[in-house]
Amino acid sequence: MITRMTKLFVRTLREDPADAELPSHRWLVRAGYIRRVAPGIYSWLPLGLRVLHKVEAIVREEMNAIGAQEVHLPALLPREPYEITHRWTEYGPNLFRLQDRKGADYLLGPTHEEMFTLMVKDLYSSYKDLPLSIYQIQTKYRDEARPRAGLLRGREFVMKDSYSFDIDDAGLQASYDAHRAAYIKIFDRLGLDYVIVKATSGAMGGSASEEFLGIAANGEDTFVRSPGGYAANVEAVVRPLAPARDASGVPAPHVEDTPDSPTIEALVALSNARFPREDRAWEAGDTLKNVLFMLVQPDGTREPLAIGLPGDREVDTKRLEAAIEPAELDAFTEDDFLAFPALVKGYIGPAALGLGEDGAGVRYLTDPAVSEGTRWITGANEPGHHVYDLVMGRDFTSDGVLDVAELREGDPAPDGSGPLTLARGIELGHIFQLGRKYAEALGLKVLDPNGKLVTVTMGSYGVGVSRAVAAIAEETSDEKGLVWPRNVAPFDVHIVATGKDAAPLEFAATLAEAVSEAGFEVLLDDRKASPGVKFADAEVLGVPTAVVVGRGLAEGVVEIRDRATGERTEVPASEAAERVVAILNR
């Protein structure tokens, strides 16, 4: 198949689009692969669609290879099933909701657990029908608060979502493992550099879950790894509670006047100067910082939350957001302080927090470092005052432990497998052991071998198909443009004819014919444009192999260029077709 540039619906742009911060976004737009229609909503031009279809084909092949069967569900879905599982409400503003002409409520499906569960309930009734894995490659909708980075976080996007149905936990584990193995093959074939990390289940519910993260400096997710093999999205890291300490020698708590100490640093300096510790100097980690937030529940109700953590750590809002789902995070405002007069801004201490009798009615959760017997300097609930030698368990308690502090390079892995390193990634896939949550809610039961009705256990598995296109571009593009791996490139070879003579174009057309007949997809640049424009466009478009047919033809040579390495090889024109085919067959 030969596509001529003079006919191809594409235009490359010389300038970066104004809204494009990431390389993938920039180059996919500049190279004419996609165009923005609205925030987080994109059109696919012919080149982009070719890549998308190749990614889809790889996903489809690997799903079929594990015996998963393809189906296709609507995007426009009735409210009722999502009402039963509470997701109609829990999705909050992330759900696109609408009404039809009769006033019936509908949503644009963000994911299809409910509908797949009902479909299996409709068709199947016996353990003999299981296991079953079914999937679709389908357009999904989420009204993201911050659509971002082109295809990386869109509001309309293409996903492959599969669902497994098993009679028991062992079956679910097997289905999960099969999907995990298939995902490894998919992302390997897509040429992506990725890690598999522990993940949280979020709004989906369920127990075990892992993410496939494409390693990318601009990724939205942060993950940690240890030399011993621990790997997790920071959202899923749960540090164990620090060991209890013996606090028998700690003096009784005492409130001190601590003027001019608005920062942890100033407080530590003042403390060391005026209230020195007996055994060593005070450090930032000896202070207990209490940070206030407002949680907004899906029904709109707001409730306060205080997080107590060592002064040398910050709250990681992404970890906190993951921990409080489906609630959303909001700032604790001046108006909120008015509603909780016991809270003294800048001097909040445990005594004014907590849901207990003495508290201000503010849920108080503490970092795992705040264990029994630990000793703290913290707010005294009076302006300009802190309390010293406040001991956890002896002098105060919290409503529970919550690990949402920012993780740091070198922190120990929770499983003791060594110091953590941090990196960023793009979520490419997510696999969940849902368990019986949806089957229970929607009544998906089958007869077991003893004729007893049992609830089916489910898994849910997603690949961001359109996002994968962007993730590949993000990983592989360089300062000149896109650089596609061979498996997903829009064309196998880009033949560029240069010069004003007829000979190069004729030779290029013949060469294109020969390579096309060998079963490859050829892009032929037959435009009347300068060699400079054509070479630049070839680099922007990113087809892995280019052949330049130009001045050298008179001497019987053409040039083969490798987009990824930049390598250029002159080959005899008479051998060009053979050499190109050999490269493409590699």
Added chain:
Amino acid sequence: MITRMTKLFVRTLREDPADAELPSHRWLVRAGYIRRVAPGIYSWLPLGLRVLHKVEAIVREEMNAIGAQEVHLPALLPREPYEITHRWTEYGPNLFRLQDRKGADYLLGPTHEEMFTLMVKDLYSSYKDLPLSIYQIQTKYRDEARPRAGLLRGREFVMKDSYSFDIDDAGLQASYDAHRAAYIKIFDRLGLDYVIVKATSGAMGGSASEEFLGIAANGEDTFVRSPGGYAANVEAVVRPLAPARDASGVPAPHVEDTPDSPTIEALVALSNARFPREDRAWEAGDTLKNVLFMLVQPDGTREPLAIGLPGDREVDTKRLEAAIEPAELDAFTEDDFLAFPALVKGYIGPAALGLGEDGAGVRYLTDPAVSEGTRWITGANEPGHHVYDLVMGRDFTSDGVLDVAELREGDPAPDGSGPLTLARGIELGHIFQLGRKYAEALGLKVLDPNGKLVTVTMGSYGVGVSRAVAAIAEETSDEKGLVWPRNVAPFDVHIVATGKDAAPLEFAATLAEAVSEAGFEVLLDDRKASPGVKFADAEVLGVPTAVVVGRGLAEGVVEIRDRATGERTEVPASEAAERVVAILNR
């Protein structure tokens, strides 16, 4: 590729679904191809999706063959472009509208003229870039008032829509002709029996337009044909105004008392008895019936419309609806009569109608039969009274001509090509010469060879892809189930192993292997079910060729069954693979 029935996600139903009136709907549900999710919204199970994908592949091939390039636009679209072309309003309640979390207005695209126009405007700027044809195979949305017949009239459905862009009318004609030729190939390959008829452009605007109608007794559209080659959707038929007549001998109009004549029949009988006509008996066609409707404009305003037509004809509401688009039709109610006191129910005559000085402010449009000099009996605007010898042009006029009377078998074709026959059909495709309407509204201009900016002229071309699946089923299914043409069948061959012995199943599996290796898709019924159940399911599922491996195997024979003809052929088991492959290669 072999699919085993024991693994296939399908269940056939013994009973018709309650809501299924048409064979296609009934069998697609009973055979486990589709499932209803909400009114007009369906899920595709594996078998249905296989057929859908085959139809899509044929459409894609023929589009690519005429040089059309595939793109993919969002379904969720911003309001603004549709506001500019007025379609945001004109679509009325047929449009699914929604707001995002910021309150911005969106719609679910019913068709994409606006977005394609803007995309070409974004990329192209010169006549040298044209002609261009681009298309997508995409999910579309229309909030139909009466979703019907499963996939035949859905609210979420798959369409192929293409758009052509040309610099001049000759270019548009060429693009239109290319699409027309491609559509012929598509519907031929789909095995459909269809006609190409003149059509109205409806809300789309533009000039020339034709429809491809699949001939089907249950079709929603009615079309006419003449021996001389005239073919048109009844909505697009425009009968010429009847020739003027000499009315010089007609007496002056006179009002008569006509009691007890509530029907045309009674009025004619009474007239012949009491007020005989001088030259011949009065006939129903001599009476002028004035029928009242209310039009509801997209903005909700209601306005009255009176249609005057001979008493032997009825108003065809589908023709009328097509004529008044984007307005919708509503009944003229008792309340409406109160608002127009000049209108006497049952005795409405031209004197009380019309927008002129003497009228009641009701637009009055007359049938083409009501030409200059024609002589009528009609209402006298008094209870129990009719006026006789009222002559068009002499005694009354109308506000214009509107041809919306029900057409009848034997009516003359408007082009004089002979008597019309009527039949019903399913709209499979629609091709439009849009002209410059959208390009003008959205500012799509390019530089012509003289450096002058000229507005581009466009065509729009649609194939109902999911509807085609139903149309094929509607045309081919029989009393036992589905009967797929080979090109779109979910499998090439259905191999049924019967009996409790291991031998038939083993032989069937080996046969499946051999046929699969020859490149065909095999469905292998390896279930532990009775032969009766398996044969019935094979007939319901409708794979064109079945092979039964059963008792005959002991004598060395298997049976090949043709689903369409019912023909059964015993062949030596040793030759089975060869014979099946020969049939599939035919």
